[in-house]
Amino acid sequence: MVTVLFFVAGALAIVSTALAVTRPNAVHALLYLIVAILSLSVLFYLLGAPFAAALEVIVYAGAIVVLLLFVVMMLNLSHQSVAEERTLLKPSIWIGPGILAAVLLGALIALLSNGAPAGGDSIEGPAAVGTALFRPYLVGVEIASFLLISGVVGAYHLGRRLKEPRP
Amino acid sequence: MSSTELNALLPLTAVGAACLVALAGVAVRRNVVFTFVVTILGFAVSGAALFASSGAQSVGGLLVIDPYARFFSAVLLASNAGVALLAFSYFRSYRENREELFILLLLETLGGLVLVSAVHFASFFLGLELLSVSLYSLLAYVRTRKASFEAGVKYFVPAAVASAFLLFGMALLYDAAGTMDLAGVGRSLARAGSLPEGAVAITGLVMVIVAIGFKLALAPFHMWAADVYQGASAPITASLASVSKVAVFALFFRFFSGIDLRASALVGWILTVVAILSMLVGSWLALRQRNVKRMLAYSSTAHLGYLMLPLLSGGRAGAAAAAFYLVAYSAATIALFGVITALSSVDRERDDGAELIGLAWRKPFLSAVFIAGLLSMAGIPLTAGFMGKFYLLTVGVGSSLWALAAALVLSSGISLFYYLKLVAVQFSRQEAEPHGPRTPLAAGFALAVAIVLVVGLGIYPGPLANAIASLAL
Amino acid sequence: MSPQFSDYALVVAAVLFALGLFGVLARRNVVYVLISVEVMLNAAGLAFISAGSKLGQPDGQVMFIFILTLAAAEASVGLALVIQFYRAYKTLDTDSARELKD
């Protein structure tokens, strides 16, 4: 069962990623990307990394992709906004991601109802990861925080409107 | 984390603290002089902390503060202190925010400091990314000029791809070696050695090399360099050309000193090909350029190609040669871009070769600095660049890297042509423009230090040569 | 059982990486380039986790968390650049940014 689930999630990840990088519409692409991220999260869980699986969903799907989506919406890439709003509701947009997500959901339900354990012999739970993170990798965490500062400062400076418009 | 570890981390902490102080300053009230002073103080305290410590101290298995790390940290701090001085002068007339520039510069330096002391994939990757992410914003910093923005984009996209390569390669190496410690990875690579058992490891190593090759702008990963150099403002280009390359190369060298290349001759071959390509392609492309910054971008590709000689020969002599060459290269880079900075303003970059016509008559000091930098880059005797190239050649020939040595000599032969052309142009009697504005004090100081280093190390390299002779890894 | 998983996971990671690379090379729209980069980073994360799982170490997950940090930082700067790109060129075609060339 777990094996089947693993291959289903892997195949889903590949298919939805392929769709994400090829779809002409940015919103569609991002929806596929979310499906891919969810599948990846399942893979992580099956590989014995539940903490990473949770983070993948929270940070990637919850923050980064949403940020991307936000920018896509803000720039209004599909030009005709009203027409775009209408098309957003068309099944042709959500049917693909919907089917893929449904498959994923089915697999997840199968997994959970089976009560199968994640992964095989080595499960590195949140405790182990946390200990590693704040013992040997403490310096790394500090550097990572500076990395985020750099990202924030950069984004603030670059994203801001100019005091005087560009000549 | 023990107190000895904290002590050893002091140089990094100083820069990090300066960054936080500067950020707090911006939060309270914007004042560019305050930010600038904090930046310089951060560099100074960090430098002092470097000199105060000795020996090798491991920090949590991620970093090692040893003489090697300290030496390259000093080079990075000095270079970016120079860049800060230049930037302070350059951005005087910039009416948008200037404080973030110095904060980003501090962050970039911190990334470099992490890189040169990294002994683990985690610190390697985080240091590199801290450096890169800061550079994205620095390169695109001048919001009023489109070219600067274009430079930022053109660095960002390939750099992000290179990061992915780096991470994937690291993952493969981790998978094969079972550790992310650089020395451990090296040992395991030597064991894996023969293919196909080591295929995963070798593939990982090659992907890491691709990413490093991108950061160092080695051919064929060099194509972004010219556009980015040209588009970014001159002081930032100076930082990109010196700090990012020195830091990445120092790490590259440390990484490779742990790998027995004889075990995987193939990687040695790949690096040889990359080195020769870089030397020749870099020089060839530089020949055609009229824009000084583009020319320097391509020529730096060639210079990093030369540095593959000590990398491939390795050992203590290799480390010494690479260290000397990088010092010479950084000093000359700061000198050259510093002169362009002094000539340019934030609204207009004076980086066309034609801007240099008759510079010797208009601005003798700037011209002298520029000529010293060019001659050093060209490897003319009595400049630091000559001594550096001399070290490289002895190391290369000592390890029988004949093909590389020949390519080095050939490429420097070609390079002489484009460097000297720029020297000659400055003596042209055509008076292109009346005397421009005076060189600001801060930039003048940085340039004076740079020329003293370039010429001083060429005439009397003894002290530095002795200092680097003991850079054991 | 799990070693098998991790081997297959590595294959999946490689495929995802290749797809991301394809996207970066093939797409001209900056947003897609950004999406593709995120895909590549994800692939690297999967590779790390599979390696950590195979070795029974938490280090792979730690690296994944660091990658997540990078992805966030890169996305924030990248999106700021995307917004400016659109303001500057009124399009998101990367090829429009070519004032600088040989």
Next chain:
Amino acid sequence: MYAIVWLIPALPLAGFLLLVFLGRRMPRAVAAVVGVGSVGLAALATVLVGASFLSAPPAGGAIEERLFGWVSLPSLSFAFGFRVDALTLTMMAVITIVGFLIHLYSSEFMSRDGEFWLFFAYMNLFVSSMLVLVMADNLALLYLGWEGVGLCSYFLIGFWYREPEYCVAARKAFIVTRIGDVSMLLGLALLVSSFATLDIQELLRRAAAGWAPGSALPVVATLLLLGGAVGKSAQLPLQVWLPDAMAGPTPVSALIHAATMVTAGVYLIARLSALYALAPAVQSLVAIVGLATLLLAGLAAIAQVDLKRILAYSTISQIGYMFLGLGVGFYSAAMFHFMVHAFFKALLFLAAGVVIMAQGEEHNIFRMGGLRTALPAVFWTFLIGASSLAALPLVTAGFYSKEWILWGAWQAGRGGPLLWLLGGCLGVLLTSLYSFRAVFVTFFGDQKIRESHLPGARMKIPLVILAALSILGGFIQIPSDIAPVSLFESFIGGVFPKAPGAAEGGSTQILLQVVASALSLIGVLAAYVLYRRGVGAHERLADSDAYRGVRRFLFSGLGFDWVYKWAFVKTFDCAAKLLKGEVVGRAADAIGSANAAIGRALGALQSGRIRWYLVGIALGAVAAVGAAVWL
């Protein structure tokens, strides 16, 4: 007196620094005094050092002076030091004394130029670099000088010409000389890596002890070094750059491209003579290169019409003689010829400079003529120089130096007589033919252009002194069968391995000398017959019926014109083409255009599109990973 050795290169360097930093604000007179004076003082110091060297030779035959430690690597260290032995002293004397005279001449010649002071700055830097090159006690310092003189040469060629066609010529010259330098640097690197020292004397000792004669390593090392020497000294096949270098001001041609820098290759081989002794095959190659160059350049000189280009080819040809001397192991003879050649070639160039200036920048000798009366001082000094070049027997210095080399060629192991026949007979004939062709065409006949500018004292004095040296310089070394004088040999001979063969030649030597002398006179006569047209000094002779008859017979009756045209002109044309660059020059052009094509191709990739750059990265990655996985 030895304590002032370091001053000799330091003085011109100080002159250079003064001129560069303050020259623009100096009045012309002050700039001239600084420029000429610094070299003059260096010459004086050289004379003083030389005098004490002669009166009390230092221990070991060399003055050694370490200034300060320069480089100290764990494996390798050397000092910033000079070593002056007889060979070096000879070079130094020529560089400073001839250099001083040329500087003096330039102070008038360049006086109307806008960047008078800059010219002197470069010239001073050149003298300083050249001195460092010959005085260096280690290879790094020698290379410093080598690069330095190259640099000055490059700047000075371009001193007057900023037009595009100059750039093309300069680029070609540049590529060609760099080919030589690449080879030389690799040779130096091989030496350094083999013996872990840069000290020249130590290196030669270790080489003699460590390398078996004739084994592969010395052959490779000497071949690579020969490449450098051939490039710098404009020998076949890298000779094409020298005629192009004539674009610079005439004093530059005199100092750099005739008297000193171009002989750096000769110096290099002489300095490393112990190394060449370990590779006899390469040494023979040196002789062959010299011989081929001297003949082809001699032929090409006859085909030239530009006065300076005639002298340029003549220089190439005369350095060929020096290489011949080096190749047959007669190092002293080669150095003697170097010295004498410096005197008369500098003289010829300086005189040519006056002529060209007086003719309003006309370079074509066939548009000149009759300057014998207009410029008597120049005529007489030029005549002396040309006589010395043509090696007119007994009275000229050129005769004694060339005779010495030819005697060496005769004695060379295998093929000696052939070397003598080609180099001696044909070479001497060609030399006197082209040198007196220039004399007759330029100074005799009708004056076609009125002289516009007459030389002053500062231009005449160097001419006279150099003319005197071109005559008297020879008498310090006279073959034993004429008069047993061998001051030069006893001075410099100790530096080199002993020359092969007998010193005493007896009747053979006398016979050879007579033949060579006769040929040199025949060359003069031929030049007279062929080129002396119209009226001139020999009008009275020409008036005689007998002469007229002979001449008419020669020109028309015998169809000499026809013979001349088909036998000579065609040959000359071929030789000239060969030398002018149809072989190496075309190769250099090919390098140039290939370079441009590759540059364009590579540049086309720099399209400004980010995707292209990513494709580059991806392709590189795929190639590297592919190599890693499948190879």
